Amino acid sequence: MADEHTNGSPRTLKTVSRAFDVVRALEELDGAGVTELADHLDLSKSVVYNYLSTLREEKFVVKEGDTYQLSLQFLLVGEYVRYQNILYRIGKPEIEELAEKTGEYAHLATEQHGLGVNLYKVSGETAVGSDYQVNKLQRADYLHFSATGKAILAHLPRERVNWIVDQYGLPAKTEQTITDREELFDELETVRERGYSLNDEEEIKGLQAIGAPVTNRHGRVLGSISVSGPVRRMKQPEYHQNLIESVVNTANVIEVNVNMEESDDEFPTFS
Amino acid sequence: MADEHTNGSPRTLKTVSRAFDVVRALEELDGAGVTELADHLDLSKSVVYNYLSTLREEKFVVKEGDTYQLSLQFLLVGEYVRYQNILYRIGKPEIEELAEKTGEYAHLATEQHGLGVNLYKVSGETAVGSDYQVNKLQRADYLHFSATGKAILAHLPRERVNWIVDQYGLPAKTEQTITDREELFDELETVRERGYSLNDEEEIKGLQAIGAPVTNRHGRVLGSISVSGPVRRMKQPEYHQNLIESVVNTANVIEVNVNMEESDDEFPTFS
DNA sequence: GTTAGAAGTTCGTGAAATACAAACAGCTAT
DNA sequence: ATAGCTGTTTGTATTTCACGAACTTCTAAC
Known part of the structure; x- marks a missing residue:
């Protein structure tokens, strides 16, 4: 009944939030494959695959065989922040x-x-x-x-x-x-x-x-x-x-x- | 002439890439305001504002007064990766x-x-x-x-x-x-x-x-x-x-x- | 050696989320 | 008091993403 989808302020980008959902999932699972992540996040395999590919291109994720893991890029940025x-x-x-x-x-x-x-x-x-x-x-x-x-x-x-x-x-x-x-x-x-x-x-x-x-x-x-x-x-x-x-x-x-x-x-x- | 927009594989999510552009910009600039970032990234202020709001909600960015900075979340994740x-x-x-x-x-x-x-x-x-x-x-x-x-x-x-x-x-x-x-x-x-x-x-x-x-x-x-x-x-x-x-x-x-x-x-x- | 199954990957298309610009609000300094 | 900066909000057009099915590759069991 009430206007639900009024997209309150500040507007938050769902695609970005989902990217960090993937990051958090990779942390929880200590690295995972596409299917495992898709199950964990209730997303389709192809979607998860696209997120992982993007994160990998950005160097925040590495792929070893068929498992994806968070990369040391987080440490490098983190040490910068600390410094x-x-x-x-x-x-x-x-x-x-x-x-x-x-x-x-x-x-x-x-x-x-x-x-x-x-x-x-x-x-x-x-x-x-x-x-x-x-x-x-x-x-x-x-x-x-x-x-x-x-x-x-x-x-x-x-x-x-x-x-x-x-x-x-x-x-x-x-x-x-x-x-x-x-x-x-x-x-x-x-x-x-x-x-x-x-x-x-x-x-x-x-x-x-x-x-x-x-x-x-x-x-x-x-x-x-x-x-x-x-x-x-x-x-x-x-x-x-x-x-x-x-x-x-x-x-x-x-x-x-x-x-x-x-x-x-x-x-x-x-x- | 040629089919440009064929979106090759793997498909990469532009919204996610832009989020990390913002992260990198915040690193280069040692923190910045909305306008400064918008200029640096050639994006409109409102767009940058939305990215920053999202990153903040995800706790990877903090806001101090009117300047946005990368947060220690990167260090926490980074130390996890190292561990x-x-x-x-x-x-x-x-x-x-x-x-x-x-x-x-x-x-x-x-x-x-x-x-x-x-x-x-x-x-x-x-x-x-x-x-x-x-x-x-x-x-x-x-x-x-x-x-x-x-x-x-x-x-x-x-x-x-x-x-x-x-x-x-x-x-x-x-x-x-x-x-x-x-x-x-x-x-x-x-x-x-x-x-x-x-x-x-x-x-x-x-x-x-x-x-x-x-x-x-x-x-x-x-x-x-x-x-x-x-x-x-x-x-x-x-x-x-x-x-x-x-x-x-x-x-x-x-x-x-x-x-x-x-x-x-x-x-x-x-x- | 063949095949069933499960993994990762690709792709066409409808649906939905984002980018833009212009307006608004709040502050500072002249 | 006001001009000119900020950051923030919002309506709308359009780009982009999500879905699911098809495809590929690999493994393991028969």
Whole structure:
């Protein structure tokens, strides 16, 4: 009855969306043939074949025998994107120093589309679990149960946090995970007041992390850093206090350097 | 006169190609606004707007104020693709060990679309140029002037090498770069015979590298590794010989492990 | 050695999605 | 206050895509 096909704004290109459906399907299936993809996506074989051929021409897909796979083109573009990120460029060496100094895992993260993305992570000498944490495949993850995530959330506008919670909810990873919206807002208030965030076994049992935000001159949060380790070590009062200082200090150093670079951009030097 | 619009096979989807034109433009321009992109791509503003909106909905583009940028989604997918690569999974720790043992830069590379892609690189203690080589942004690069590239080319079918040279030519980076097809084939023959490749200031003046291929059980080359350092150190006979041994040995270790994993796949274990 | 079946690929054609241009809205700077 | 930039919206013509059947190639079983 009602006018359905009014093609609301912004108009979205179905052909492009379907191309990315193919990309996501190739990721889910770890590569696939034409027929398998056609079944998975409820499209005809010939259509899938055309999408794959196009993606291949664009070098984002490779064909090995009769299976199609995503190509390393994604990595090349992805590393370009990461390199464009000033927080990564400035933060990477500082995070490495932080990991060396503390001996624990150190992380550098930012927010995108309401989820946390790790820009960089490095393992210190005494870090637990060998290289497991560093080598495992990274995905965008919820912000509410990590130290980096909470440091970011604490400095986003309240309405944005509400939007994120509406969008993704507050799923629990352990019994400690904050799953209540009001409780989360209280926690974020605490984070703002004391200047650092804590993840006390809220993501992984036995693992604690300390995080701090990096904001730019205008108060916008660019991302955050954290250090993580086993609870028994992290809870020792003196050790704990030292870590907090190291993390907050490193975040400040990054902040200062980022803001120096960014103000350069506002008064560009002419060549 | 002649039938132009016969839409040859495979049919390629123009809408998808244009979406990736937008992606490439965003990369070239380091982010841009609608009008700027429309000019750059010779499309109308409304069309570009629709592409950007779609890419944004798919989370591959983010909008900051009025500038659109590629998102870290590319990095997430890219790291997935890299992780899928068995050479990366097996080779990474071995390459780290190689860098530590030799003190030089160590690289892990593979081929895609006729170009070399670095899967991983790590700096040893005595490596020159601080972290410049490790931190600089990586692109797909020609195969004919790097140690990793020559190790790969040496083990590709001759017709494929010819196709690659037809496609990309043999551009020179230094006076030492091989720019003649026959000379290249002679060099590749030498590489095959002695089991390792050399890059003797063919890419960067003052830099030498030693490479070795990693092939699977069926003789197909999966990629290659290399170690690089300043000529004055690399040319010392004993040091040189030791490096060759280390590189070839590491390549063999990776090869064995890769082939063990791959043969597991052929006789899958049922759960 | 032949054949059934399942894979990838090609192609003609109707249906649907996109490209265009012009109008609109929002902002900045003069 | 307004001219001239942005980004955004919308109606419409037309290009392009989706479908399904036919074709090809390969494998495996009889």
